[in-house]
């Protein structure tokens with residue numbers, strides 16, 4: 001919500017996150033909070049100019065490309081660079097609402113001078129708006145947007161005003177210095193520094209008993225302010241007088257009050273909380289309200305860097321403790337407003353100048369506070385130190401102590417929990433052994449192991465054995481949906497009606513499954529991706545260990561490919577098969593690329609690829625997963641574990657374990673998907689799928705490996721690419737195999753081709769799937785119609801999927817794009833096949849085309865598949 005800033009807060013069901021640009025001048029973002037998709041998805045290496053955030057996502061404006069880049073998880077806003085993106089568009093500002101993002105294009109030049117364009121993406125918003133006047137800034141509310149004209153500083157608003165009235169209530173003649181939207185209202189600072197708000201207050205639809213009083217967000221305090229930020233039904237402002245905080249509007253019960261005595265540089269608001277940057281050398285963020293992130297361990301920039309010199313009434317911020325600038329571009333700076341007064345009991349000792357705010361010193365002849373008395377008796381009086389510098393050493397010492405203390409406690413706690421989880425043994429004395437698994441309800445009080453209490457801090461919910469027993473009809477035969485080597489999986493219904501799969505270890509108190517149980521519990525609690533199976537909870541009582549997952553309505557890929565019902569296999573057509581492969585690849589790519597250190601799954605196989613109700617693939621079964629080395633060239637030495645047929649030979653023979661071991665297993669899975677054959681099937685002469693398929697692929701005899709129960713596809717090239725990819729994945733030496741992000745790229749290309757090549761005669765055809773969203777962007781062909789992609793693609797069949805698209809911006813997923821942009825640079829340097837070197841031989845040059853909206857058919861396909 002609100003306008004672009006150096007800080008942003010996202011909110012939503014996955015919890016709040018605070019993101020801020022570093023105060024060290026690097027323009028890099030750090031995030032802190034609960035939503036793993038934002039924490040792991042943040043583009044840690046891309047310098048950003050400013051940030052904005054909505055429900056479950058954060059966006060930054062790229063410092064170099066001047067384009068937005070979003071991360072996190074919101075089904076309406078595509079992550080990465082929003083799509084469709086006009087080629088070459090550059091933006092000066094971005095602002096996010098609940099489920100949308102808008103960006104203000106940089107001022108037009110030439111004949112279009114004075115015209116402003118605002119591009120928006122997301123729920124009910126994806127379109128461009130053109131205004132015949134210059135707009136100087138934009139701000140986003142829940143489902144609407146507002147802007148401010150440069151010429152007369154009046155406002156305009158557009159979007160959905162149902163329930164907020166912000167468009168009809170807009171004050172047409174008021175002139176503002178700045179404006180900022182909340183959920184259903186907008187507040188602006190008028191020319192006289194008074195605040196004016198319009199829009200809806202919660203008073204009109206008070207629904208929650210949690211809400212105290214009748215806080216009307218339009219009833220603004222009289223204090224002049226320098227900045228304002230709006231939450232769902234509240235607003236906070238920084239007072240012009242002393243830069244302290246004042247908030248108004250609704251607040252929820254037990255809401256943390258705003259800091260009373262602290263000065264603040266910058267504020268942003270989430271739904272029911274607000275965060276600011278304290279005007280202290282630590283530049284530490286602080287949040288108040290309800291449900292916000294607390295104790296945020298970072299120092300952030302106090303404002304946006306701008307290239308204009310600071311105007312009258314503003315000073316250039318210089319980092320007090322380091323003396324460094326917080327802006328990278330040589331001619332840019334953060335300008336902050338001068339305060340116009342001093343705190344009570346102090347007087348102005350220095351005026352606001354070019355590089356510092358006014359100085360305030362205690363008046364020792366009339367001390368009323370203990371700080372004043374300490375200051376005046378400590379001899380500082382004679383030195384005439386300024387009030388702020390007096391505070392610095394004490395504050396720094398306090399912060400240092402707090403940081404050391406909190407870090408030590410956290411480290412000790414983590415080590416303790418880890419130790420407990422690794423070494424837990426069930427002793428008869430400290431646990432209650434559940435009854436035999438007959439259908440009877442437990443009457444005894446449930447005693448929970450103390451170490452598992454620690455896990456409550458994670459997202460996984462703790463269930464009692466009785467609850468799960470009841471949910472699965474006493475773990476009855478009828479509810480059994482699958483069996484693994486160490487566990488049985490039962491379908492169950494929780495009290496609230498949620499369908500779940502309950503995985504129950506077959507042998508209670510088995511040390512092996514205890515370890516796997518804890519590995520899976522530990523990993524799944526920390527990982528979060530659309531294509532990983534979600535862990536909902538767990539139960540550990542006595543010797544019983546149970547994990548509770550989302551129920552996957554369509555079972556496993558194994559059941560589809562090799563199950564008793566041949567109809568299932570036939571229904572899994574080529575597009576569905578490749579879609580499943582792409583989705584599984586994304587899940588594994590996340591494990592390898594997001595998690596640090598990377599997570600190595602170690603048991604990728606078709607029975608661990610589950611299919612949900614919407615036919616999306618989810619990677620499951622983390623029982624064998626290990627945290628791998630950060631660098632795949634320094635392998636772990638682990639005794640082999642996994643499933644025969646999928647096991648990486650290098651890992652099996654040499655005990656070398658890297659992420660490339662998963663790539664091998666994934667290659668086997670791809671062969672399985674293409675051929676419909678099991679990884680090991682002794683009814684064939686060549687029982688091992690790799691040994692059978694790879695020579696055929698190398699010989700170019702792809703048709704020999706394709707599943708004969710399906711008709712060959714029209715887009716033959718697509719399967720050829722995928723088979724080539726599979727061949728590379730199962731290379732003997734790990735270092736010769738591609739990394740998962742390259743595999744994902746290749747499969748995405750294959751899927752795009754399968755859905756209709758961008759290079760055939762049709763004018764507009766899909767070319768690329770936007771990962772992490774339910775959208776597709778497609779490009780009309782710029783190629784001459786007599787030059788086909790396949791001509792180019794086949795020139796180097798083995799290396800096709802190493803090609804890079806012309807710009808990383810068009811790449812599909814957040815991680816992919818990051819890593820691919822790096823790979824692009826590498827590729828450029830190493831083999832000259834990178835960006836700009838494509839030439840006629842680069843099969844992907846045909847993707848360099850205008851992005852248009854997906855056709856309804858494509859949209860439907862993607863909605864059903866992503």
Ligand SMILES: Nc1ncnc2c1ncn2[C@@H]1O[C@H](COP(=O)(O)OP(=O)(O)OP(=O)(O)O)[C@@H](O)[C@H]1O
Nearest residue numbers: 482483484485486487489501549550551552556607
């Ligand atoms: N969340 C789920 N929803 C629906 N079915 C599931 C779910 N999890 C597992 N299954 C079914 O249960 C079967 C057994 O799963 P499990 O993870 O215990 O073993 P596995 O991976 O098949 O074998 P192994 O334990 O030998 O690796 C799966 O193949 C699948 O068919």
